[in-house]
Amino acid sequence: WRACWGGYAARPPPPPPQVWGAPGRGLGAPATAGDPIGERLRARLDAVRTTATLPEVAEETAALLAAIGTATRELPAGAWHGDWSPWNLGRDGGQLWAWDWEYCRADAPVGLDIPHFLFQQRFIGQRAPLEEAFASARTSAAAPLSALGYDEPARSTIYAVHAAEIAVRYVEADAMGVAANPRFVTNALPALRSAMDQLG
Numbered sequence: 662w663r664a665c666w667g668g669y670a671a672r673p674p675p676p677p678p679q680v681w682g683a684p685g686r687g688l689g690a691p692a693t694a695g696d697p698i699g700e701r702l703r704a705r706l707d708a709v710r711t712t713a714t715l716p717e718v719a720e721e722t723a724a725l726l727a728a729i730g731t732a733t734r735e736l737p738a739g740a741w742h743g744d745w746s747p748w749n750l751g752r753d754g755g756q757l758w759a760w761d762w763e764y765c766r767a768d769a770p771v772g773l774d775i776p777h778f779l780f781q782q783r784f785i786g787q788r789a790p791l792e793e794a795f796a797s798a799r800t801s802a803a804a805p806l807s808a809l810g811y812d813e814p815a816r817s818t819i820y821a822v823h824a825a826e827i828a829v830r831y832v833e834a835d836a837m838g839v840a841a842n843p844r845f846v847t848n849a850l851p852a853l854r855s856a857m858d859q860l861g
Contacts, residue, residue: 697768698733698822702726705829709836715846718835721853722828725821728857732818736770745774746781769822772809776802776823784844791848792855795824799859817859824856 703726710719742749743764751758776798784794799820806816828849831841 696731696734697738698736698770699726699729699731701766701768702822702825702829705833709833712836713832715832715835715841715849718828718846718849718853719832721850722825722832725825725828725853725857728860729818729821729825732814732860733770733822736815736818736822738768739771740765740767741769741773741777743769743774743777744781745778747778747786769826770819772806772811773819773823773826775805775809776820777826780823780827788844791845792852795820795852795856798823821856821860824853828853 706719706722706726710716710723713719742759742762743766744761745759749759749761751760779798779801780794783789783797784791789797799816802820803816806819811819827845831845831849835841
């Protein structure tokens with residue numbers, strides 16, 4: 662049925678920041694208090710670390726989450742679409758539609774869909790190397806995240822959260838017996854260390 666819709670294209674420019682942030686503000690409050698963003702990621706990783714066959718990726722992700730520490734408490738928590746990407750968006754006249762909400766979760770930084778959209782364009786759409794895709798997303802997400810009110814330290818935390826989220830997904834899939842994308846596995850460790858370095 663998607664053939665009936667105008668698929669979202671990289672040009673003209675992506676939706677404005679107010680649209681990027683809409684899932685986070687419109688899908689309900691986070692389910693936990695305290696540090697919902699960090700707690701959710703750590704709980705998910707802890708649930709699969711012992712069964713994963715990517716132990717080095719799991720350990721490096723744990724190290725990244727430890728480096729993030731409690732910085733996530735300073736971020737506004739909401740929800741995110743979880744796979745905000747050009748192939749999950751379409752236009753119908755003047756309306757923008759999004760589908761494939763299976764990754765939608767609460768307890769994410771408002772606006773996390775921004776770096777994910779840009780990362781997916783580079784890593785999946787253009788098949789850029791993993792670390793390059795993360796770096797490109799960091800650069801391109803700065804302006805729209807700033808428009809949502811994030812300063813540089815907060816943006817650095819969001820980028821690290823995004824890298825951790827991607828890694829946790831792969832470890833979770835691996836624990837369920839799903840073969841990991843070799844383009845991720847080959848470069849996961851340096852990409853995660855780079856995300857840690859970006860925290861300062």
